[in-house]
Amino acid sequence: MTTESNKGTTAFFGRPSYAPARPGAAQTARPLDAAAGAAVQRRRVPSWVRLYARRLFYTDTAILIATLLVFGTTVLPGLEASLLSDTGPNDLPYVVPLVVIGILWMLALAAFDTRDRHIIGHGVFEYRRVVDSTFFVFAAIVIVAFFLRIEVARTFFLFALPVGLTGLLVGRWACRQWLRKRQATGQYVYRAVVLGDREKIAHVVKQIRSTHGTGYLIVGAVTPHGVSDMIGDVPVLAPLHEAKEAIDAIGADTLILTGADEINPTAMRRLGWAMAERDVSWVVAPALTDVAGPRIHAKPVAGLPLVHVDFPRLEGYRRFAKRSFDIVGSILLLIVTSPIMLAAAVAIRIEGPGPVLYTQARVGRRGNTFAMLKFRSMVEGADDQLASLLDLQGAPDQPFFKIANDPRITRVGRIMRRHSIDELPQLLNVLSGKMSLVGPRPQRPAEVALYDDVVERRLMVKPGMSGLWQVSGRSQLSPEDSIRLxxxxxxNWSFTQDLQILFRTVKAVVAPGRTAH
Known part of the structure; x- marks a missing residue:
């Protein structure tokens, strides 16, 4: 892509560009020419959004048909005569209610906006709405059956609910992975222009580009005065009064507004009208960083869209739910992984002398120290060599630094660490309440001593076996990115986020890639 020259003679993506106005120049917008006017009439929601929503519709339909078909032809006939039965002598054939339930299920997915363009492909809201719509359908079935005194086959709730819901969630995840691959090549993305002050534009661009899978491709920026230069590698397209023409010329379908002192409410409203005429998505990026959707609540007051932000809370029933999940999850995982742990213990013993298990003091919630368990993956006396290795790599005072090509790791240890097998004994730490399945990784007291008041907020929750930065790049992340995550x-803790991290953890353990060591 070329940038505009001082004379404004070059073009963006083969279309005419607009020379930025000089400070103090007349603030009158140029009229749209015929080509730009035609582009305005043609512009609608990006076609890929409709195609992707249609793909989700077909996927959901196929999954529900397969689930109900398997249930009706395999599970139900072997256990019960019919799906529904009343107090009379005649039972209703299972085919009819299964078709009705399938239609209601699809209608519920549509009614709960599970394919809404604002949520598909990013975040947890899409998954949450799929779960809510599914439970709504089954709750409605129970209520109707109760009032009409109809008995519903119990196998329907034991099979169709978990299998159908799991299938829908896996199908959405698979579609999202398909979308991510296309977005990585520049397809299926929103072409966005960012408008506002230079510093705010730079911050928004950095945040969007540092997060995988946002779906936004930043194609340009509009600043109040439109000085012809770059903000990083983002070209400044035009001054504020020529924003409409610049958006038409570059073919953007999204305008991200970061705010600027020069933009008054009247100018904002007129710009919003112009974007509505073009069906360009109007996105406002407030000066808030790392705040998840569930904490944000929009509330219109006196014509002002006030944004309320909840403070993080992990108390009461939330803490009880997380602890209950940790207990059940750690017990199940201990049972499932016991053969792997036995094989790891034997391999460690065969390789050489030394203990199988290794304990190290780590800092947990509220600064309490505990003994964290691991399979020994290093030579004996590895802790005594740590300080000298950190000095050699020039990171004696970095709390999140990991030694590259660590010579202390054994051959068996290298395999275990690559697939996180050495972490499995920490399930006992989770069961005892010192750790959680998901949370920030616990660090050594010497590292915690280097925390400032910002990083200390990591200690508000229990440390975890897996966490957000472990599934977002692991060893390739910088210390700053690890802290931020x-x-x-x-x-922004939520139970849904924990489930998502655990799901991604399984993927990272099975196929660790280059980021694990």
Whole structure:
């Protein structure tokens, strides 16, 4: 892509560009020419959004048909005569209610906006709405059956609910992975222009580009005075009064407003009208960083869209739910992984002398120290060599630094660490209440001593076996990014996010890639 020259003679993506106005120049907008006017009439929601929503519709339909078909032809006939039965002598054939339930299920997915363009492909809201719509359908079935005195086959709730819901969630995840691959090549993305002050534009661009899978491709910026230069590698397209023409010329379908002192409410409203005429998405990026959706509540007051932000809380029933999940999850995982742990213990013993298990003092919630368990993956006396290795790599005072090509790791240890097998004994720490399945990784007291008042917020929750930065790049992340992701988790904890992290953890353990060592 070329940038505009001082004379404004070059073009963006083969279309005419607009020379930025000089400070103090007349603030009159140029009339749209015929080509730009035609572009305005043609512009609608990006076609890929409709195609992707249609893909989700077909996927959901196929999954529900398969689930109900398997249930009706395999599970139900072997256990019960019919799906529904009343107090009379005649039972209703299972085919009819299954078709009705399938239609209601699809209608519920539509009614709960599970394919809404504002949520598909990013975040947890899409998954949450799929779960809500599914439970709504089954709750409605129970209520109707109760009042009409109809008995519903119990196998329907034991099979169709968990299998159908799991299938829908896996299908959405698979579609999202398909979308991510296309977005990585520049397809299926929103072409966005960012408008506002230079510093705010730079911050928004950095945040969007540092997060995988946002779906936004930043194609340009509009500043109040439109000085012809770059903000990082983002070209400044035009001054504020020529924003409409610049958006038409570059073919953007999204305008991200970061705010600027020069933009008054009247100018904002007129710009909003112009974007509505073009069906360009109007996105406002407030000066808030690392705040998840569930904490944000919009409330219109006196014509002002006030944004309320909840403070993070992990108390009461939330803490009880997380602890209950940790207990059940750690017990199940201990049972499932016991053969792997036995094989790891034997391999460690065969390789050489030394203990199988290794304990190290780590700092947990509220600064309490505990003994964290691991399979020994290093040579004996590895802790005594740590300080000298940190000095050699020039990081004696970095709390999140990991030694590259660590010579202390054994051959068996390298395999275990790559697939996180060495972490499995920490399930006992989770069961005892010192750790959680998901949370910031616990660190050594010497590292915690280096925390400032910002990083100390990591200690508000229990440390975890897995966390957000472990599934977002692991060893390739910078210390700053690791801290940011841990703080994001602390500030925005949710049960849904925990499930998502655990799901991504399984993927990272099975196929660790280059980021694990």
């Amino acid at each position: 841990d703080l994001y988790y602390v500030e």
